[in-house]
Amino acid sequence: MLDLSALNPRQREAVTTLRGPVLILAGAGTGKTRVITYRIAHLIELGVPPEHILGVTFTNKAAREMLERVRRLAPRVRAVARRSDAPAGESGPTLCTFHSLCVRILRRHIEALGYKRNFVIYDEAEQLGVIRKILASLSARGEKTDPRAVLSLLSRYRNGGERAAALADPGARALAEHVRARYESALRACNAVDFDDLILLTLRLFREHPDVLEACRARYRYVMVDEYQDTNAAQFELVHALTREHRNLCVVGDDDQSIYGWRGAEIANLLDLERHFPEVRIIPLEQNYRSTTTILEAANALIRHNARRRPKRLWSELGAGSKITLFTFPDEEAEARAVVEEIETARLSGRARWSDHAVLFRTNGQSRALETALRRAGVRYHLVGGQSFFDRREVRDFLAYLKVLLNPQDDISLLRIANVPARGLSEATMQRLIAASQERQCAVYAVLKNPLVTVSLSERARAGVEAFVELIEQTARALRARPPEGPASLSAWAEQFFTRIGYFDDLRRSEKNPETGENRVRNLRELIATLDDAAGPDGTPADRLERFLEEVTLDTDREAEDTPKGDAVTLITMHSCKGLEFPHVFIVGLEEGLLPHSRAKQEGTLDEERRLFYVALTRARLSLKLGYCTARRKYGQLTPCHPSSFLKELPAELIERAEDRPRQPVSPEVGRAWFAALREKLATGKAP
DNA sequence: AATTGCTAAGTTTTT
DNA sequence: CTTAGCAATT
Numbered sequence: 001m002l003d004l005s006a007l008n009p010r011q012r013e014a015v016t017t018l019r020g021p022v023l024i025l026a027g028a029g030t031g032k033t034r035v036i037t038y039r040i041a042h043l044i045e046l047g048v049p050p051e052h053i054l055g056v057t058f059t060n061k062a063a064r065e066m067l068e069r070v071r072r073l074a075p076r077v078r079a080v081a082r083r084s085d086a087p088a089g090e091s092g093p094t095l096c097t098f099h100s101l102c103v104r105i106l107r108r109h110i111e112a113l114g115y116k117r118n119f120v121i122y123d124e125a126e127q128l129g130v131i132r133k134i135l136a137s138l139s140a141r142g143e144k145t146d147p148r149a150v151l152s153l154l155s156r157y158r159n160g161g162e163r164a165a166a167l168a169d170p171g172a173r174a175l176a177e178h179v180r181a182r183y184e185s186a187l188r189a190c191n192a193v194d195f196d197d198l199i200l201l202t203l204r205l206f207r208e209h210p211d212v213l214e215a216c217r218a219r220y221r222y223v224m225v226d227e228y229q230d231t232n233a234a235q236f237e238l239v240h241a242l243t244r245e246h247r248n249l250c251v252v253g254d255d256d257q258s259i260y261g262w263r264g265a266e267i268a269n270l271l272d273l274e275r276h277f278p279e280v281r282i283i284p285l286e287q288n289y290r291s292t293t294t295i296l297e298a299a300n301a302l303i304r305h306n307a308r309r310r311p312k313r314l315w316s317e318l319g320a321g322s323k324i325t326l327f328t329f330p331d332e333e334a335e336a337r338a339v340v341e342e343i344e345t346a347r348l349s350g351r352a353r354w355s356d357h358a359v360l361f362r363t364n365g366q367s368r369a370l371e372t373a374l375r376r377a378g379v380r381y382h383l384v385g386g387q388s389f390f391d392r393r394e395v396r397d398f399l400a401y402l403k404v405l406l407n408p409q410d411d412i413s414l415l416r417i418a419n420v421p422a423r424g425l426s427e428a429t430m431q432r433l434i435a436a437s438q439e440r441q442c443a444v445y446a447v448l449k450n451p452l453v454t455v456s457l458s459e460r461a462r463a464g465v466e467a468f469v470e471l472i473e474q475t476a477r478a479l480r481a482r483p484p485e486g487p488a489s490l491s492a493w494a495e496q497f498f499t500r501i502g503y504f505d506d507l508r509r510s511e512k513n514p515e516t517g518e519n520r521v522r523n524l525r526e527l528i529a530t531l532d533d534a535a536g537p538d539g540t541p542a543d544r545l546e547r548f549l550e551e552v553t554l555d556t557d558r559e560a561e562d563t564p565k566g567d568a569v570t571l572i573t574m575h576s577c578k579g580l581e582f583p584h585v586f587i588v589g590l591e592e593g594l595l596p597h598s599r600a601k602q603e604g605t606l607d608e609e610r611r612l613f614y615v616a617l618t619r620a621r622l623s624l625k626l627g628y629c630t631a632r633r634k635y636g637q638l639t640p641c642h643p644s645s646f647l648k649e650l651p652a653e654l655i656e657r658a659e660d661r662p663r664q665p666v667s668p669e670v671g672r673a674w675f676a677a678l679r680e681k682l683a684t685g686k687a688p
Numbered sequence: 689a690a691t692t693g694c695t696a697a698g699t700t701t702t703t
Numbered sequence: 704c705t706t707a708g709c710a711a712t713t
Contacts, residue, residue: 058702059702060702097702099702146697199703260701262700263703362700363700385700422689573701634704635697636705
């Protein structure tokens, strides 16, 4: 029996309001995940068949966590579906991301839209590749357009929404429309879809094949959406399509924590929910279980400066705690040293471990000075985010090979690996082949197989092409065969395949520094070792590889998570800290131009910057320290800077300047421990 | 075909 | 100061 008395009245209301539309306005630290999981468990307990429940999240991590907690609350729930290939007879609730839900639907029905079922999913790097090609063919006039900017424009345009409507600049609109036509046909020709397509194509499927929509509605009778403030217009459409009939929609979110507007998130989805669901019941959660009242009051005061928001005020029963400390530094090195000093003082006086601390910053670049200082002091840390494992060259090459083997039409991947390792297919040769493919309106791979085309190539190039085609054909054939003809272990197969084509050696050779070469080989081997686990046991080797690829493109936080971190300080951007909490938080670089970022000012997104600061503030449980520099090294030279205007929005009585802090008396034991630790550090040679 | 050198730019980044 | 992308060399 589910014990609802463990919840506060508001939470209980949220858990027990099961019919009709509900908006749970869940402020930071108010037990949001708890409410969602209790709600699901409650539904099940009341006899709702679990397979009628759909819970949509934005990250796989969130989906996993939710699944785990539902299981704990409702032990009878066994098979809980997360992966898109879950068996049809499953009996659990569906807890997954928007994207994996759509993949699941599309894998079943995409042929109705004229795609092949073995479509590949392009990630951002591949999307950029397509955009670059289009831009290159478009502007021989030498005008340089930033592919990233075009991609983001395109994404907004395709997803529709108010932003796109406000995309009134006729030049931008024309460019977007122009690029869109080429982009979509390029992807289609490659039998590829991108992240946006997963949602958009599902919507199209619903429009053109109402029976599919009907089946989904019948199946998902209770729908919940987490982090609702981060949904974009297309995602809203999807949710609306599923729920506008039965109206059992529960959305959970916090408009004050909307920080992904630049990625197309429509905070209006949350603010204007009544427009589509006038009967919506709004349940605010305001009791915070995380932070001291000092921290919450500061956060409340800050966010009040935002014009358009649903009013709410966080409170807690955790007492005032200590004041917020504000530091001023001459430059970022001093800042980093002070961070280290604060952490070490707390640790050596026995008040906190390294892992109780997080240092938050606006831009990834700010981590450098911090890392240097922490390393110098021998403090363990881990850096969250940064460039992804999946952006490394060797990983991209590997994935491109897999994609080509499963779907040779994938031009982008094919062009990436056609001459890796070098097999005599020079840039010039490839250009001719691409031209031929455009002429014939067919995939590059079809051209490679076409003797009418290859006959015009040089002897060497033709030999290269033939060898390449033979390699792909033969390997693809082998992968379609079940064991014993086909490979039983994907890892063993991959290891052998990449050795045979000389990829490992090529990787080593390509690096001047043998150390980094070995590192790349090791990275790849690590990934290869996970093949069998991630792919699951069912189907042909090709089916299994397909699942692996899907898992890897849709779930990039997978590997980061299971890395055991031990006792270490967390260095993290303000964006990626959402949803986390730490006893002690240090927010650095609170300078005008960095925290309200200079570009945000130009773009008129000051409110979002303020929300970002709000998210950062509300991560702290016990102590909060804020720092800014009076000068910072910018592009090489020291430039003066001013404190962030947001600092003025925090009530002065909650803040004390670091230099005014009363010196805390140090007890003899603490003093001894401190010196002992210092001596040890000197002995091991770690201290400066 | 690959390496070198130049120029230009420089947020955040769930899928 | 970096770094990425691109052009122009060897």
